Amino acid sequence: MKTIITADVSQVTPRHRMVTMQNFLAIDAGGTSTRAVFLDASGQCLGYGTAGGGNPVSRGFEPALDALVGASKKALGGGVQLLAGTLVAMAGASLELPTHLFRERFITLGLTGNVVIESDLLAAFYSGSYQDNGSALIAGTGAVGARISASRLAAVADGTGWLLGDEGSGFWLGRQVARAVAAALDGRGAPTALTELVLADLGITLDPSQRTQGRLRAQQQLIRKVYESSAIELSRFAPLVFAVAQDPVATDIIERAADALARTLLAVAPGAGEPLVFGGSVLTKGGTVAAAVAARLLESTPPILVHDGVAGAAVLVLKRHGVVVDAAVFARIQESLAALRDERI
Amino acid sequence: MKTIITADVSQVTPRHRMVTMQNFLAIDAGGTSTRAVFLDASGQCLGYGTAGGGNPVSRGFEPALDALVGASKKALGGGVQLLAGTLVAMAGASLELPTHLFRERFITLGLTGNVVIESDLLAAFYSGSYQDNGSALIAGTGAVGARISASRLAAVADGTGWLLGDEGSGFWLGRQVARAVAAALDGRGAPTALTELVLADLGITLDPSQRTQGRLRAQQQLIRKVYESSAIELSRFAPLVFAVAQDPVATDIIERAADALARTLLAVAPGAGEPLVFGGSVLTKGGTVAAAVAARLLESTPPILVHDGVAGAAVLVLKRHGVVVDAAVFARIQESLAALRDERI
Numbered sequence: 001m002k003t004i005i006t007a008d009v010s011q012v013t014p015r016h017r018m019v020t021m022q023n024f025l026a027i028d029a030g031g032t033s034t035r036a037v038f039l040d041a042s043g044q045c046l047g048y049g050t051a052g053g054g055n056p057v058s059r060g061f062e063p064a065l066d067a068l069v070g071a072s073k074k075a076l077g078g079g080v081q082l083l084a085g086t087l088v089a090m091a092g093a094s095l096e097l098p099t100h101l102f103r104e105r106f107i108t109l110g111l112t113g114n115v116v117i118e119s120d121l122l123a124a125f126y127s128g129s130y131q132d133n134g135s136a137l138i139a140g141t142g143a144v145g146a147r148i149s150a151s152r153l154a155a156v157a158d159g160t161g162w163l164l165g166d167e168g169s170g171f172w173l174g175r176q177v178a179r180a181v182a183a184a185l186d187g188r189g190a191p192t193a194l195t196e197l198v199l200a201d202l203g204i205t206l207d208p209s210q211r212t213q214g215r216l217r218a219q220q221q222l223i224r225k226v227y228e229s230s231a232i233e234l235s236r237f238a239p240l241v242f243a244v245a246q247d248p249v250a251t252d253i254i255e256r257a258a259d260a261l262a263r264t265l266l267a268v269a270p271g272a273g274e275p276l277v278f279g280g281s282v283l284t285k286g287g288t289v290a291a292a293v294a295a296r297l298l299e300s301t302p303p304i305l306v307h308d309g310v311a312g313a314a315v316l317v318l319k320r321h322g323v324v325v326d327a328a329v330f331a332r333i334q335e336s337l338a339a340l341r342d343e344r345i
Numbered sequence: 346m347k348t349i350i351t352a353d354v355s356q357v358t359p360r361h362r363m364v365t366m367q368n369f370l371a372i373d374a375g376g377t378s379t380r381a382v383f384l385d386a387s388g389q390c391l392g393y394g395t396a397g398g399g400n401p402v403s404r405g406f407e408p409a410l411d412a413l414v415g416a417s418k419k420a421l422g423g424g425v426q427l428l429a430g431t432l433v434a435m436a437g438a439s440l441e442l443p444t445h446l447f448r449e450r451f452i453t454l455g456l457t458g459n460v461v462i463e464s465d466l467l468a469a470f471y472s473g474s475y476q477d478n479g480s481a482l483i484a485g486t487g488a489v490g491a492r493i494s495a496s497r498l499a500a501v502a503d504g505t506g507w508l509l510g511d512e513g514s515g516f517w518l519g520r521q522v523a524r525a526v527a528a529a530l531d532g533r534g535a536p537t538a539l540t541e542l543v544l545a546d547l548g549i550t551l552d553p554s555q556r557t558q559g560r561l562r563a564q565q566q567l568i569r570k571v572y573e574s575s576a577i578e579l580s581r582f583a584p585l586v587f588a589v590a591q592d593p594v595a596t597d598i599i600e601r602a603a604d605a606l607a608r609t610l611l612a613v614a615p616g617a618g619e620p621l622v623f624g625g626s627v628l629t630k631g632g633t634v635a636a637a638v639a640a641r642l643l644e645s646t647p648p649i650l651v652h653d654g655v656a657g658a659a660v661l662v663l664k665r666h667g668v669v670v671d672a673a674v675f676a677r678i679q680e681s682l683a684a685l686r687d688e689r690i
Contacts, residue, residue: 119558121559146559152559153559154559155531156558158531158533159560160531160564160568161572163523163571163579164523164567164568165524165533178509179509179510182509187612188502188503188512188608213464213498214464214491214501215498215504223505226508263533264533267533
């Protein structure tokens with residue numbers, strides 16, 4: 001694919017670009033929110049918009065399309081725009097969906113140009129780097145590692161979901177917190193400061209004298225409350241692990257998360273000296289886990305932290321249309337995008 | 346409670362029993378099947394019947410009642426019987442249900458006498474012992490430990506369900522197998538003979554050259570198949586861990602299951618020299634896990650293996666009505682029940 005990009009680039013000479021500056025639309029479609037940016041081939045971001053979750057797997061196809069279109073309209077300022085191309089970055093499971101349905105919906109809006117879907121992992125990586133070789137580790141609700149080679153996904157590890165893996169993710173952390181509390185309440189595990197936090201969150205009072213059928217009443221209530229909600233709700237307990245950082249049980253959970261995430265990253269064999277991008281709230285908020293993962297890597301490339309994939313989607317849409325994204329273009333994307341986002345606050 | 350039982354016992358003198366030999370109904374209501382036995386106060390089992398799942402929480406109230414009544418009718422031989430009492434053994438979560446609904450339903454059948462509900466843990470324990478102090482460790486789909494004191498549950502550990510615990514259970518084992526295979530496929534975990542077994546079970550062919558978006562196609566298919574089914578379906582992979590016992594990954598899973606189960610049992614502080622009952626397929630089939638758990642206990646009380654709680658429900662219904670269950674009565678229950686079950690084959 002690298003040779004094709006090189007060939008495309010040759011068509012976009014500086015003079016050509018000046019005469020017919022092309023415009024692009026880049027969309028970062030996440031599970032809970034969607035971000036779209038309208039930009040030109042120089043990397044200048046001209047409009048920005050957001051909407052709700054845009055993942056067709058978790059949200060359903062039509063609501064996801066609505067979110068994509070909603071964010072795009074805001075980014076485009078409401079007008080019909082001549083577009084050289086649109087790129088949608090989505091989680092891996094969405095990549096086998098019928099992409100022509102996306103294209104048809106965008107055409108009915110008067111949007112022109114082709115629509116391509118790319119992995120959200122690539123978008124996350126390119127939010128932190130414009131180079132075409134490197135690695136990314138993302139730990140949000142899920143957890144996944146990827147090695148990028150010649151601008152494509154060369155290897156992916158984990159990202160196998162809450163039942164099979166996503167080790168070190170927000171769900172994983174939240175579940176470990178709940179398990180540690182359940183174990184502390186019946187003596188299988190060590191006492192932990194997490195117990196008070198989890199029980200308070202659920203409105204449960206701990207009275208060591210209250211037992212039913214040999215079980216502490218507080219544990220019985222914990223069990224009932226947890227199974228009343230969907231499994232994924234356990235993610236809400238993840239932040240508690242950082243609230244009691246001196247607690248040995250909490251520290252152990254953080255250490256095991258870092259072990260798992262380092263294993264996930266090392267499984268994709270990140271290249272020495274290549275950029276390493278960290279994304280997702282578990283790695284970008286607080287820094288405890290990110291530092292613990294970095295400490296486990298033999299190479300000490302300092303990781304670049306990214307908060308979402310919208311800048312990377314912008315980088316990708318340009319690259320896929322043969323525009324060379326160098327340090328200057330990359331900086332222009334980041335700065336003009338940040339300015340547009342600041343305007344919205 | 347022990348004093349009350351002693352008081353009751355005084356009313357049931359041998360002479361009294363001979364004149365008005367009372368009859369009882371004992372039901373072991375499990376998640377997937379229900380067993381009922383009709384017996385007299387001497388422990389002689391007179392009828393036996395089975396039906397589908399009788400747990401109101403997992404099956405719904407009406408279907409569970411249908412199963413209880415269905416198994417009971419078979420045990421009673423279809424006729425209306427004068428009963429001194431009925432006892433239903435059920436999982437802990439069912440114990441807060443409106444028991445009068447059970448009673449009303451049994452009365453409409455012409456069954457007389459009171460209906461009490463007791464924990465399935467007590468029934469499992471009494472399937473292996475007639476003594477009133479001891480411990481039980483059950484590892485089927487779930488996993489739970491209990492200490493019985495003066496014929497009541499004094500302490501319970503784990504049994505917190507598939508999300509919060511049940512460590513070392515069938516679900517836990519099956520999930521560890523699936524996780525190990527997912528990890529082996531992307532290099533996070535060691536290669537394992539479990540991979541071939543799990544992929545064959547799911548009809549997936551492993552071709553190391555086939556990748557999509559940086560991920561092995563076989564892993565992508567594994568992810569899809571696992572999330573198409575309900576989480577609890579992962580239990581089906583549990584037996585595979587015993588099929589490749591020489592495999593280091595499988596051995597590690599078995600060792601961790603034994604660690605967890607031993608921790609669960611030790612958390613209830615089993616009394617030295619008291620009977621220890623093991624139940625549930627993980628502990629009773631094959632013997633690998635049972636031996637590994639026993640090896641972790643300081644005391645080497647040889648565990649008594651039980652296959653269900655129906656004999657224990659029979660022991661319990663007699664005890665709760667003041668009948669002294671001694672070695673002779675216990676043996677009579679076991680032998681007459683076994684004979685009735687053999688008839689049915």
